């Protein structure tokens with residue numbers, strides 16, 4: 140079944156960014172692409188997309204921390220070697 144604009148009978152719709160008065164957030168208005176009648180509204184930020192982006196960021200941070208930990212371990216090993224060389228001589 141095709142959606143129909145109740146005002147003009149058009150069958151195509153579009154989203155339009157909007158800042159409703161007294162709203163703290165932007166929203167996407169779903170509106171008729173012909174006459175602009177609003178038929179619905181969507182949250183500006185999609186929670187699912189936001190969570191996926193947060194997950195990717197956390198994975199990136201985790202990889203960076205792992206890399207730092209490896210380099211610190213290698214440095215500790217070198218410091219121990221140097222300390223032993225100083226004790227011997």
Ligand SMILES: [Zn+2]
Pocket residue numbers: 144145146147148149171172173174175176
């Ligand atoms: Zn319309």
